[in-house]
Amino acid sequence: MKRVKLIVSYDGTNYCGWQIQPNGVTIEEMLNRHLSDLLQEPIKVIGASRTDSGVHALGNVAVFDTNARMPADKISYAMNTRLPSDIRIIDSAEVATDFHPRKCHTVKTYEYCIYNRRFPDPTKRLYSYFTYYKLDVEAMRKAASYLVGTHDFKSLSTWKEEVPDTVRTIYSIDITKEDHLIRIRIRGNGFLYNMVRIIAGTLMQAGQGVIQPQDMKRILEAKDRGAAGPTARPEGLTLVSIEYPDEKQQEALIFQEK
Amino acid sequence: MKRVKLIVSYDGTNYCGWQIQPNGVTIEEMLNRHLSDLLQEPIKVIGASRTDSGVHALGNVAVFDTNARMPADKISYAMNTRLPSDIRIIDSAEVATDFHPRKCHTVKTYEYCIYNRRFPDPTKRLYSYFTYYKLDVEAMRKAASYLVGTHDFKSLSTWKEEVPDTVRTIYSIDITKEDHLIRIRIRGNGFLYNMVRIIAGTLMQAGQGVIQPQDMKRILEAKDRGAAGPTARPEGLTLVSIEYPDEKQQEALIFQEK
Numbered sequence: 001m002k003r004v005k006l007i008v009s010y011d012g013t014n015y016c017g018w019q020i021q022p023n024g025v026t027i028e029e030m031l032n033r034h035l036s037d038l039l040q041e042p043i044k045v046i047g048a049s050r051t052d053s054g055v056h057a058l059g060n061v062a063v064f065d066t067n068a069r070m071p072a073d074k075i076s077y078a079m080n081t082r083l084p085s086d087i088r089i090i091d092s093a094e095v096a097t098d099f100h101p102r103k104c105h106t107v108k109t110y111e112y113c114i115y116n117r118r119f120p121d122p123t124k125r126l127y128s129y130f131t132y133y134k135l136d137v138e139a140m141r142k143a144a145s146y147l148v149g150t151h152d153f154k155s156l157s158t159w160k161e162e163v164p165d166t167v168r169t170i171y172s173i174d175i176t177k178e179d180h181l182i183r184i185r186i187r188g189n190g191f192l193y194n195m196v197r198i199i200a201g202t203l204m205q206a207g208q209g210v211i212q213p214q215d216m217k218r219i220l221e222a223k224d225r226g227a228a229g230p231t232a233r234p235e236g237l238t239l240v241s242i243e244y245p246d247e248k249q250q251e252a253l254i255f256q257e258k
Numbered sequence: 259m260k261r262v263k264l265i266v267s268y269d270g271t272n273y274c275g276w277q278i279q280p281n282g283v284t285i286e287e288m289l290n291r292h293l294s295d296l297l298q299e300p301i302k303v304i305g306a307s308r309t310d311s312g313v314h315a316l317g318n319v320a321v322f323d324t325n326a327r328m329p330a331d332k333i334s335y336a337m338n339t340r341l342p343s344d345i346r347i348i349d350s351a352e353v354a355t356d357f358h359p360r361k362c363h364t365v366k367t368y369e370y371c372i373y374n375r376r377f378p379d380p381t382k383r384l385y386s387y388f389t390y391y392k393l394d395v396e397a398m399r400k401a402a403s404y405l406v407g408t409h410d411f412k413s414l415s416t417w418k419e420e421v422p423d424t425v426r427t428i429y430s431i432d433i434t435k436e437d438h439l440i441r442i443r444i445r446g447n448g449f450l451y452n453m454v455r456i457i458a459g460t461l462m463q464a465g466q467g468v469i470q471p472q473d474m475k476r477i478l479e480a481k482d483r484g485a486a487g488p489t490a491r492p493e494g495l496t497l498v499s500i501e502y503p504d505e506k507q508q509e510a511l512i513f514q515e516k
Contacts, residue, residue, distance in 0.1 A: 009377075009379055009380050009381070010380050011380040011381050011383070056380075056381050058379065058381070076377070080377065085378070085380065085383055086380045086383070087380060088377050088378055088379070088380050089377070090376070090377045118348070119267075119334070119338065119346050119347070119348040120343070120346055121267055121316065121346070122267050122268050122269040122314075122343065122344045122345060122346050123267070123269050123314050123316070123384075123385050123496065125269070125343055125344070126381075126384075127381050238381065
């Protein structure tokens with residue numbers, strides 16, 4: 001028996017998110033189905049991040065246990081000949097049998113992408129949120145600066161299940177603009193349900209002047225979802241990477257070239 | 259009666275190219291259908307570039323004549339509420355009644371995009387060509403330098419219909435690489451059938467070392483399609499813009515902001 005870690009990229013457009021559910025096809029279901037076919041035994045993956053319907057990933061992480069003899073590093077190649085073109089395994093490796101992708105200290109990086117122009121660009125529509133309201137990037141940066149650090153993010157999350165602790169740490173929020181694309185890149189030690197999309201929706205309000213950057217302080221202190229802006233649409237969101245700083249040999253650095 | 263010019267962006271993934279044909283839905287057909295509905299008279303557009311099946315455009319140009327009273331600049335907005343999200347009119351304006359988008363001196367800019375990494379990125383697959391063969395961008399640049407200028411491009415085009423003159427001028431070929439994406443941007447006064455895709459396919463051979471940069475001279479001189487590389491796949495190609503330098507007031511500069 002060995003435990004195998006996968007790094008999974010996907011275009012979330014045509015999936016009902018990561019987690020198996022009765023109403024549509026999910027990434028977890030596709031992985032279980034094709035891994036079970038490939039390895040000729042029932043496989044159930046455990047995912048690091050259960051991304052929502054329509055959200056994309058460049059480097060989500062999943063693990064599974066198998067008795068199959070196929071070397072772990074060959075599984076990525078074999079799976080990519082079976083999976084549809086909107087899902088790819090970009091790495092597979094054997095890890096310690098007690099490695100659990102959600103019960104480790106992680107650094108997650110998300111990117112929210114906004115196309116800000118008079119008219120949408122059809123070739124950007126699946127991977128960004130379009131708005132014609134001109135956004136002031138400097139105001140968005142100022143607003144974002146209030147969120148960096150350790151805070152109670154209750155106002156900036158949707159209640160889904162009882163979470164004992166809504167305090168999280170954001171290490172950085174970098175906002176860049178190039179050719180009408182505004183990218184909000186957020187790194188943190190964990191994110192509550194819908195937190196990145198609500199942060200993006202609230203920063204867009206700051207960019208439009210609906211709220212002032214310093215209002216972010218009041219929003220955090222309210223500890224009330226109603227104080228923040230709307231949940232931004234899923235197609236703009238991509239889970240870029242998940243790093244495991246305490247597990248050096250298992251580090252999920254997707255930008256590491258082989 | 260007035261003549262209206264449209265600048266049209268589209269994601270070509272789900273269309274059988276620009277030109278109306280019996281086997282599938284085309285961009286021309288979609289524009290005719292929705293313009294006729296909107297203006298309540300039969301409309302037939304004339305396109306500047308009849309892009310192939312699967313090829314994208316940020317700034318293709320089309321004109322049509324109409325007796326409708328709707329101001330030309332309002333037509334873009336009205337059309338965008340009717341068109342599917344993979345086609346957008348990014349500008350509409352009245353032009354001289356004798357303006358013909360193919361019978362003018364034009365400068366066309368195309369971009370061919372290659373994703374060059376060990377595994378594909380599913381969120382890039384619709385708008386780039388994936389190859390895991392490591393491409394030497396410097397060799398591609400050297401090979402491209404032989405094509406800039408005025409040459410007979412017969413070797414680098416597919417015979418489709420009798421073309422009396424296969425001499426064209428390429429003003430520039432810029433090749434950039436950023437985050438595994440190689441972009442070949444070509445500006446010229448006109449392009450033969452499949453010419454940009456055959457140039458891309460041949461430059462990729464130079465990038466792989468299958469041919470040497472200086473072989474481009476021999477390929478041009480052969481005046482034989484068999485001398486050049488393969489026709490690169492359509493999804494990597496985007497028609498970026500068409501400029502009309504002699505028609506200042508009608509200039510189709512898509513990057514011009516309003």
